[in-house]
Amino acid sequence: MEDTEDTVAGIGEFGLIDAVTIDRRQPELTVLGPGDDAAVVLAPDGKVVATTDVLVQNVHFRFDWSTPEQVGRKAIAVNIADIAAMGAVPTSVLVGLACPGTTKTDVVTELANGMWAEAGRAGIGLVGGDMVSADQIVISVTALGDLAGRDPVTRSGARQGDVLAVCGRLGWAAAGLAVLGRGFRSPVSVVNAQRYPEPPYAAGPAAARAGATAMIDISDGLLADVGHIAAASGVGFDLTGEELPVDQRLTEVASALGADPLAWVLTGGEDHALAATFPSADQLPEGWVPIGAAVASPDAGPPVTVDGEPYEAEDPGWQHWRK
Amino acid sequence: MEDTEDTVAGIGEFGLIDAVTIDRRQPELTVLGPGDDAAVVLAPDGKVVATTDVLVQNVHFRFDWSTPEQVGRKAIAVNIADIAAMGAVPTSVLVGLACPGTTKTDVVTELANGMWAEAGRAGIGLVGGDMVSADQIVISVTALGDLAGRDPVTRSGARQGDVLAVCGRLGWAAAGLAVLGRGFRSPVSVVNAQRYPEPPYAAGPAAARAGATAMIDISDGLLADVGHIAAASGVGFDLTGEELPVDQRLTEVASALGADPLAWVLTGGEDHALAATFPSADQLPEGWVPIGAAVASPDAGPPVTVDGEPYEAEDPGWQHWRK
Numbered sequence: 001m002e003d004t005e006d007t008v009a010g011i012g013e014f015g016l017i018d019a020v021t022i023d024r025r026q027p028e029l030t031v032l033g034p035g036d037d038a039a040v041v042l043a044p045d046g047k048v049v050a051t052t053d054v055l056v057q058n059v060h061f062r063f064d065w066s067t068p069e070q071v072g073r074k075a076i077a078v079n080i081a082d083i084a085a086m087g088a089v090p091t092s093v094l095v096g097l098a099c100p101g102t103t104k105t106d107v108v109t110e111l112a113n114g115m116w117a118e119a120g121r122a123g124i125g126l127v128g129g130d131m132v133s134a135d136q137i138v139i140s141v142t143a144l145g146d147l148a149g150r151d152p153v154t155r156s157g158a159r160q161g162d163v164l165a166v167c168g169r170l171g172w173a174a175a176g177l178a179v180l181g182r183g184f185r186s187p188v189s190v191v192n193a194q195r196y197p198e199p200p201y202a203a204g205p206a207a208a209r210a211g212a213t214a215m216i217d218i219s220d221g222l223l224a225d226v227g228h229i230a231a232a233s234g235v236g237f238d239l240t241g242e243e244l245p246v247d248q249r250l251t252e253v254a255s256a257l258g259a260d261p262l263a264w265v266l267t268g269g270e271d272h273a274l275a276a277t278f279p280s281a282d283q284l285p286e287g288w289v290p291i292g293a294a295v296a297s298p299d300a301g302p303p304v305t306v307d308g309e310p311y312e313a314e315d316p317g318w319q320h321w322r323k
Numbered sequence: 324m325e326d327t328e329d330t331v332a333g334i335g336e337f338g339l340i341d342a343v344t345i346d347r348r349q350p351e352l353t354v355l356g357p358g359d360d361a362a363v364v365l366a367p368d369g370k371v372v373a374t375t376d377v378l379v380q381n382v383h384f385r386f387d388w389s390t391p392e393q394v395g396r397k398a399i400a401v402n403i404a405d406i407a408a409m410g411a412v413p414t415s416v417l418v419g420l421a422c423p424g425t426t427k428t429d430v431v432t433e434l435a436n437g438m439w440a441e442a443g444r445a446g447i448g449l450v451g452g453d454m455v456s457a458d459q460i461v462i463s464v465t466a467l468g469d470l471a472g473r474d475p476v477t478r479s480g481a482r483q484g485d486v487l488a489v490c491g492r493l494g495w496a497a498a499g500l501a502v503l504g505r506g507f508r509s510p511v512s513v514v515n516a517q518r519y520p521e522p523p524y525a526a527g528p529a530a531a532r533a534g535a536t537a538m539i540d541i542s543d544g545l546l547a548d549v550g551h552i553a554a555a556s557g558v559g560f561d562l563t564g565e566e567l568p569v570d571q572r573l574t575e576v577a578s579a580l581g582a583d584p585l586a587w588v589l590t591g592g593e594d595h596a597l598a599a600t601f602p603s604a605d606q607l608p609e610g611w612v613p614i615g616a617a618v619a620s621p622d623a624g625p626p627v628t629v630d631g632e633p634y635e636a637e638d639p640g641w642q643h644w645r646k
Contacts, residue, residue, distance in 0.1 A: 043366035140463030
């Protein structure tokens with residue numbers, strides 16, 4: 001065989017598994033980590049929260065924009081954000097990696113480094129996975145979580161009169177995408193926000209403890225994802241324009257690019273902030289910002305308005321295959 | 324847009340999710356099924372067993388050999404087999420599907436039909452998933468399971484003197500591969516065994532209850548996978564040639580093709596039978612067949628022998644990227 005150890009074909013499946021699992025430390029939640037037919041993880045609540053997301057090269061990430069380590073962070077973060085959005089605490093992640101045999105071993109070990117770093121940030125371990133050959137790099141991650149005795153906070157519990165609040169960044173990744181799309185690499189704050197999100201994991205369980213009635217992870221865009229709460233709960237939402245958090249950095253970037261920062265905040269995805277509803281504004285935990293209220297479901301028009309008016313979005317939110 | 328509803332690009336991500344989830348029944352284990360940020364599944368034991376496997380078109384399956392429904396069955400079966408191999412009972416599966424926008428909607432709904440059929444066979448539901456665009460069809464499945472108060476049966480518990488036993492088919496998928504590879508489509512028994520395995524799910528928990536000391540799912544081949552038990556347990560294994568179950572159908576197919584049925588039994592993967600060790604042959608649950616014993620780890624040579632001799636395999640077992 002001509003392959004050398006600097007490609008995955010050279011090092012082989014089992015060598016690669018060793019390279020990304022040996023000498024990694026597992027938290028106490030992990031009863032049995034990688035290396036057997038399956039992992040075993042504590043589920044103290046007697047229920048387990050589970051979610052899976054798939055990331056595809058040149059669809060969800062580009063190696064000319066992001067390092068493998070940043071892509072690894074992103075793959076884990078987007079999944080843990082979904083666990084947090086149920087009000088749960090993450091307990092573990094499993095990773096499936098498909099890649100061509102010509103993929104550099106370093107790319108895989110750096111992907112793994114990013115995954116372990118983000119998992120560590122959330123206090124959890126990579127407990128299992130699978131590595132297979134494919135034409136294109138595809139990363140599938142499954143995250144598990146624990147509700148600590150609470151009910152899950154679903155999308156369907158919002159009631160008219162509830163306060164709508166958000167925690168985390170809005171529009172940063174979209175601003176970074178605009179910057180990268182024009183060939184720039186700075187400002188690094190928004191560019192890195194595009195490379196990997198920094199979801200406020202602890203804000204999900206905090207919202208649940210504070211009595212949140214509905215919650216969602218903002219992956220497709222604020223209007224689109226609050227629209228999902230609206231649809232599931234049978235309500236509408238009216239956002240208050242002046243309450244929407246438009247960070248000064250977004251305003252500066254938008255000014256430089258001739259763009260509208262409010263469009264990024266309302267329709268930009270991939271920041272993985274959390275949006276939730278609460279019966280009263282007095283209940284918001286630290287870091288949560290009120291941005292509107294649940295109203296009667298409109299007879300016509302979009303379910304989410306801004307200052308009582310439909311927002312004319314150029315792009316209402318990402319859907320796969322529809323472009 | 325030119326796309327019509329007979330392709331995934333035409334029906335769109337949310338339409339496709341509806342097509343594969345609406346009107347499906349969830350078992351009582353499922354607290355919260357698809358449609359929210361994450362699913363919630365019972366984990367009565369306070370621990371959860373979790374495993375993930377990725378299947379790639381033209382690596383793990385071919386649509387000229389298998390129908391989408393058969394591929395869907397296989398994707399679920401290979402994962403539940405890993406849960407069974409820990410001695411656990413499956414509780415749910417999550418599915419990630421990456422596919423091109425030109426993929427026919429029917430292919431995806433038939434994949435889903437096969438997945439639901441196999442999940443139903445195991446008494447569980449598809450509780451969540453993700454669908455994204457990619458150049459090639461990639462299916463990632465994560466299965467969860469429950470240990471019902473037992474310790475997991477790992478690969479590392481075999482002790483010298485233990486009986487080695489198997490439950491399920493050996494060599495059938497390899498025989499089917501040989502048939503398909505020569506352009507034939509029959510006998511259908513072995514060809515279908517290649518298209519989708521029929522792992523003995525209940526045999527895993529039964530072995531655990533009977534005191535199995537180590538267990539593995541045979542995905543790569545009997546010699547290779549028993550070798551994994553050997554390595555993890557620090558023992559060797561000697562198989563008894565005349566005890567190896569060589570089904571009459573394999574003998575017939577091998578005779579017709581001029582092949583060796585014993586090679587299929589010893590090195591053929593993808594049947595997802597279970598192999599386990601027990602302190603005594605008296606303990607074997609129904610359906611388990613003794614095939615050898617754990618012996619001292621050999622100083623040299625392969626860890627698994629047949630009648631005391633190394634088996635000269637042309638192919639010692641599948642590894643990704645190594646061919």
